[in-house]
Amino acid sequence: MAAMIRAFRSSSSSTLTNYFIWRSLSTAASSSAAPLKSESFSPFIDTKDKNVQWVFLGCPGVGKGTFASRLSAQLGVPHIATGDLVREELSASGPLSKQLTEIVNQGKLVSDEIIISLLSKRLETGEAKGESGFILDGFPRTVRQAEILDDVTDIDLVVNLKLPEKVLVEKCLGRRICSQCGKNFNVAYINVKGENGNPDISMDPLLPPPQCVSKLITRSDDTEAIVSERLRVYYEKSQPVEDFYRSQGKLMEFNLPGGLQESWPKLLEALNLDENEDEQSAAV
Ligand code: ADP
Numbered sequence: 369m370a371a372m373i374r375a376f377r378s379s380s381s382s383t384l385t386n387y388f389i390w391r392s393l394s395t396a397a398s399s400s401a402a403p404l405k406s407e408s409f410s411p412f413i414d415t416k417d418k419n420v421q422w423v424f425l426g427c428p429g430v431g432k433g434t435f436a437s438r439l440s441a442q443l444g445v446p447h448i449a450t451g452d453l454v455r456e457e458l459s460a461s462g463p464l465s466k467q468l469t470e471i472v473n474q475g476k477l478v479s480d481e482i483i484i485s486l487l488s489k490r491l492e493t494g495e496a497k498g499e500s501g502f503i504l505d506g507f508p509r510t511v512r513q514a515e516i517l518d519d520v521t522d523i524d525l526v527v528n529l530k531l532p533e534k535v536l537v538e539k540c541l542g543r544r545i546c547s548q549c550g551k552n553f554n555v556a557y558i559n560v561k562g563e564n565g566n567p568d569i570s571m572d573p574l575l576p577p578p579q580c581v582s583k584l585i586t587r588s589d590d591t592e593a594i595v596s597e598r599l600r601v602y603y604e605k606s607q608p609v610e611d612f613y614r615s616q617g618k619l620m621e622f623n624l625p626g627g628l629q630e631s632w633p634k635l636l637e638a639l640n641l642d643e644n645e646d647e648q649s650a651a652v
Contacts, residue, residue, distance in 0.1 A: 419501030420445055421521060423508070425610060425619075426529035428598045429540035433552065434628065435529065435635060436505040442644050445501035446494055450509070453486040454478060455587075472589050475597030477605060480512055510605050514612045526613040527639075530623045533599065534560050535569050540595040542573065543587060546580035553584065558627075571627035 420443055424432040433449055440447035458468050464482065471478050487507060494502075508514035517523065531539070535558055542556025558571040576584060589598065613619040622638055624631045636643055 420503070421501055421524050422503045423517075423523055423526045423613070424503060424505045424529065425526060425606070425613075427531070427533075427536050427602050428595060429536040429543070430529045430531050431539070431624065431628075431631075432505045432529060435527075435632070436503045438632065439635075439639075439641075440503045442641065443501070443503075445503055446499050447503050447505060448487070448490055448494075448507075450483055450487060450504075450506040453490055454483075457486060469588075473594065475589060475594040475601060477509060477601060480510065480516070483507065483509075483513065484516065508609055511608050511612055514609050523613075523618060525620060526618045527635075528610055528613075528619055528621050530621065532560060532563070532566070532569065535571070536599065537592070537595055539571075540590045540598075541592065543590050544576065544584040545587065546576060546583050547585045548583045549580060551576070551580065553580070567625070569624075569626055572629070574628065 422439075424436045426432045433447075433451070436449070437447045454468055454472060458465050458472065468478060468482070508517050538556045538558050538560070539554060542554045542558075544553045544555055545551070546553070552574075553576045554571075554574045556571070557573055558569065560569045562568045589595075610619060620638065622635060625634055633643065
């Protein structure tokens, strides 16, 4: 207990209240979370108990947000993306906004202290709404963040999404967001030859519906120069997080075979989850 408190205090100026927010969320979740067989990476998800505590790792542009948000809808747990929390703070033009804009537009990481404080606030709001369980996307991004998370809660599973670097860059450059409804799209037609015996990768664009076309915006950090810096920072700071979870036997590697249509059923299969009935009927 003392170690947990020390870890949280030393990483953030937040009070212990934040620590208890984590605890209460994780206690509620882990008491009902389905057990996962991490060695075989074939987690069993009970259809009644889905309060999972999962982390999504992966390079910029790999699609963490897309898959994490679909899974969160399917499992009924919140999808918490620290990148979204940072962007909300940027658009709020509060005191932090200028400092964060500079960091994000250089492709660098925000300090652990700021990220943990944003995350704690988000958890507090969720707790008030009765949320439990979560799928984290974009956190932890450094080994220090992973250690802090480990000190305050138990993560069931870490999904590491992978795509070749060339695809990642094209996906980031093709990314668009509807400024009105907030949905994400991608205008890139991707066709990349597989190297070193890997299969070719093709992805259809995810085009917006007519009502969103005139409202599309591009993230300010989705330029070629900033994407390449974000990738460099990922390899330096975030790849060690993969090793951190690999050594705990919690890491499930998932090489995306292609776009959403092709990858989604395979990801569900890897997670031992069934396609949602709503999604099946939507797909028909
Ligand atoms: P990406 O597409 O690169 O995965 P995100 O949307 O997750 O981007 O994050 C956008 C930016 O927000 C990052 O480049 C970084 O500056 C900041 N950020 C998000 N999560 C974290 C984190 N856990 N630690 C530090 N900085 C973060």
